[in-house]
Amino acid sequence: MSMPITNFRRVEPSASLWTSFRVMGCTLIISLLVAVTGLIAQDKNPYAGDPKAAKAGESQFRANCAFCHGLGARGGGRGPDLTRAQKRHGNGDADLFRTINEGVPGTAMPPNGATQQGVGMTEEEIWQVISYIRSVQVKAPVQPMGNAAHGKELFYGSASCSTCHMVQGKGGRLGPDLSTTGSARSTSYLVESIREPSRRLAQGISEAMKEFSQEYETVKVETADGQKFMGVVLNEDHFTLQMMDTRENLRLFEKDKLKSFEKTRESLMPAYDQKTLSDKEMQDILAYLLEVGAQ
């Protein structure tokens, strides 16, 4: 901190009171510059390539991240597969640091220390986690497994995905928007969602302080005046139900006013078996979703 003062005085040796104030002011600016430079320096992982840091990072990862991102960072129904080279919210060291430290607004990714799993990490520990993620990351970017252009045709055509799913503003509303799913979920999870959609229901709304997200459960209701509706649960509590019926109408009910209310975990999405959608066709659709998800 004393260095800049000395340098400045050498350039402008006048020692009037006014100059002293200017010197102090400039010192402040220089100090700020030093601080900023310090931050920029921290945009690179100080432990990059250090296997000991990666090992320490693995402990941190298990305690703080694995609840959603899975053991080995391979993803799960809750969080993306982090072994992929592409990361939706940036793949640079600084991007990863920001994502971990600040979370991703509008997603289930919380800021560091606010997960209720784990205790939060120091800056050093975040860098260790980044070292760990690098150590398990696949070296080459994921090659498109199929033909994305054909996948798009299928999505909006014969496979009828777009009847219920939207991608980039186009498609149906009954199922989850799939614009970012390609980057937000592991490939194995996406395959499972297509082949066995009822095995793990997709997650819907996440509320800020609520531990568990709403899922895409199937619901059938009959109102007091005999109207019957089937659709997906958008949200629910002990007393009320917010659903979308199969015609994409929002239906909002007080449960005690309904004649009947029945919920199942049998997804409204049909299970796409090999006959309906061959492995090749599925790979094309996944390639399309990965391509869109990376945008």
Added chain:
Amino acid sequence: MKKVKAIGRNKSRFLASLGTTVVARMALRASAALVLVGSGASFEQSSNAQVTSQRLVDAAKEPQNWLMYSGDYAGHRFSTLDQVNTGNAATLVPKWAYQTMAGGKFETTPLVVDGVLYGTGQDDRAFGLDARSGRPIWQYQRALPADIRPCCGRVNRGLAILGDKVFLGTLDAHVIALDAKTGNVVWDVTSVDYRGGYSITLAPLAIKNLVIIGVSGGEYGIRGFIDAYDAATGERKWRFYTVPGPGEPGHDSWEGESWKIGGAPAWITGTFDLATNTTFWTTGNPSPSNRGEGRAGDNLYSNCLLAIDPDTGKLKWYYQFSKHDEHDYDATQVPVMIDQGEKHLIVHANRNGFFYVIDRTNGKLVSATPFAKVTWSDSQDATGTPVARKDASPTPDGNRVCPGAAGATNWMSPTYDPQTKLFYVTAREQCDIFSTAPQPYEAGHAYYGSAYFPNDDAAPFTGALRALDPETGKLKWELKHLSPTWAGVLSTAGGLVLTGDAEGNFMALDAASGKVLWHFQCGASVYASPMSFAVGGKQYLAVAAGSALFTFALP
């Protein structure tokens, strides 16, 4: 000294009663029902906060006040107010809300003394409010160091009050006395260096002239303790280490040097039995929570009920719920004192899924009955204490065990209703996959020995408010929750049970049947235990949710 204080209090009460009649004032103190009948009597609220230790002992005689975390020394969380009852609860309306504007879990149970409400908020906020209007009289917030890392949110559960001071335990492990009228800091002592992973989140317990606290930090390899401070000066009077040192009984329940980082935090407020001069405290997990390797033995006094002499801090006896725990089954649930004829008992619905009944005169187990799904134990030892299955231990790749790490219940308070003679507890039905991995200890850093994950079950996690018969441990009724909740339970002489849910509802139920009589959507999950008080002849129900403290009363 005690006598002087008592006179001061009586004087204040006399002053407070000016403008009303002595008869009305006496009626006010005579019974809960009369407090409310004589509604005009208490309109002028005393601002004198002289709370003697005798008033704490006699808390039941002041139904309009809520003088400690659980409402009384027995830990019942039962209000003798009955203005709001099964007949009119459906007409409850919101009266006021107080916003902390702080994020994170809002876990406080406020105190109310003579018309003033004292609460705490996230990041060690504290406040004194006009209990009738919710308008703040004073607000305090501790300037916390940047490098605190409390394990489970920047939370605080409430204050204790004694004399003219309220007492706050902080996230940087200080104990602070605030002037009850101004919020000014009267004294501030460091219990321990927070950089070792210590924090304080519980509401302290005031007994006689002492303020008793315990520490959090079971996730950091702390050595847990319970402290007593002189309420007047902040001088520490005693410390009880919940992990015994060399030469002390129980020290041999730890392998090698593992006791030094053995955990056993004490992060929920205890109870107090005046008859035997015993304060009961409960402790949390041994560290590291998910790894038993390296700490062979029972790991005393982790996951214990402790009977302590409040004058000396000496241990009278202990009962350990989960020996050599590897599933984070902290026993930090309020130890509730109940009497059945000649039997003087502690009832304790434990995070490990069992409902324990213990003779509080000697620590002997009476019964242990599951109140939620349990897979970690399938047998008992000679005393009837459930014993862990060998194959329930966490494994490198993960082992599915019920209950999960958050437990079959947790710190949210249960309630005991002396009218229905039922015990009401929030149960969580969640199993987890427990994994384990070696982890070197580093002071102040998270020290779990790995982690746990949600299991792959198709069915979602649920929960329930369960009414248990403490005589038998049998379920009397339950209210199913859509997802597991962190809301505690209050019962009242109006025949009501009050609780919240993760979906944001605050509800009044018929204590006898479990029927929901009223509900209010708070807009955020409830992470707190409700309480009740009266001011101006009106009974209020209060609960924290989101960043607001809500109160409700009849229109």
